[in-house]
Amino acid sequence: MISHKYKSPNFNERDTSLPLKYIIIHYTGVKSPFSDICKWFEKPSSAVSCHYAIDYDGTIYSFVDVQQRAWHAGKSYWNGDSDINSASIGIEIHNSGDEDFLNIQIESLIYLIKFLMRDYNIKYYDVIGHSDISVSRKIDPGKSFPWQILSKEGIGIFSNQDSKNYSKQINKERNQFFNEINQKMLKKIGFDINITNKFDNHTKQVIEAFQRHWRPSKIDGFIDVSTEDILIDVSNQFNMARVR
Numbered sequence: 001m002i003s004h005k006y007k008s009p010n011f012n013e014r015d016t017s018l019p020l021k022y023i024i025i026h027y028t029g030v031k032s033p034f035s036d037i038c039k040w041f042e043k044p045s046s047a048v049s050c051h052y053a054i055d056y057d058g059t060i061y062s063f064v065d066v067q068q069r070a071w072h073a074g075k076s077y078w079n080g081d082s083d084i085n086s087a088s089i090g091i092e093i094h095n096s097g098d099e100d101f102l103n104i105q106i107e108s109l110i111y112l113i114k115f116l117m118r119d120y121n122i123k124y125y126d127v128i129g130h131s132d133i134s135v136s137r138k139i140d141p142g143k144s145f146p147w148q149i150l151s152k153e154g155i156g157i158f159s160n161q162d163s164k165n166y167s168k169q170i171n172k173e174r175n176q177f178f179n180e181i182n183q184k185m186l187k188k189i190g191f192d193i194n195i196t197n198k199f200d201n202h203t204k205q206v207i208e209a210f211q212r213h214w215r216p217s218k219i220d221g222f223i224d225v226s227t228e229d230i231l232i233d234v235s236n237q238f239n240m241a242r243v244r
């Protein structure tokens with residue numbers, strides 16, 4: 001089921017003081033054939049790799065041994081961790097970024113994540129996207145990624161709150177702590193954000209990243225009614241899951 005046909009030299013030792021706890025999902029973001037992706041990961045000068053990549057036909061290729069630190073995340077942060085490459089397994093799905101993911105790719109992805117969660121004791125809520133950990137720098141796996149399908153398989157956190165109310169008239173008293181409350185929820189989820197109580201440019205970028213994952217029908221960086229409802233729900237789900 002997993003091919004070892006191609007290997008990448010682009011890895012080093014994991015920092016063993018950090019537990020392996022995340023699975024990071026990516027898309028390749030290029031239209032070229034999958035063989036070009038393989039050549040890119042095989043090339044030392046590219047200095048990039050991943051543990052696994054999934055082709056259009058659903059075949060899973062292993063490029064770097066899970067025991068090693070692959071180079072897929074770059075500058076990143078999640079919930080207090082900044083060396084995400086040391087603490088994660090990186091999975092690339094071959095997708096240009098402006099096409100739908102294929103069912104067969106998602107089936108392979110679910111199969112792969114389930115066995116990785118089991119073998120490495122990775123928690124369902126620690127399966128996240130590159131855009132979550134590299135805000136303003138990365139947008140993959142993108143707004144078409146089917147997080148809802150994964151959540152039905154017990155992977156990731158998903159909100160069933162209504163996602164279509166784009167009204168900016170937040171149905172509660174706006175007070176001077178409005179931004180602070182939202183920033184605190186985003187930080188609790190895991191995003192790289194400081195509590196400034198100001199709607200600054202970085203806060204807008206974090207809200208965009210949040211929407212890309214949890215409210216992809218409209219990504220504008222502003223808090224509207226459904227963004228706020230989903231933010232409260234997702235933040236509560238993370239809190240409950242982590243204390244369990």
Ligand SMILES: [Zn+2]
Nearest residue numbers: 026027130140
């Ligand atoms: Zn990526």
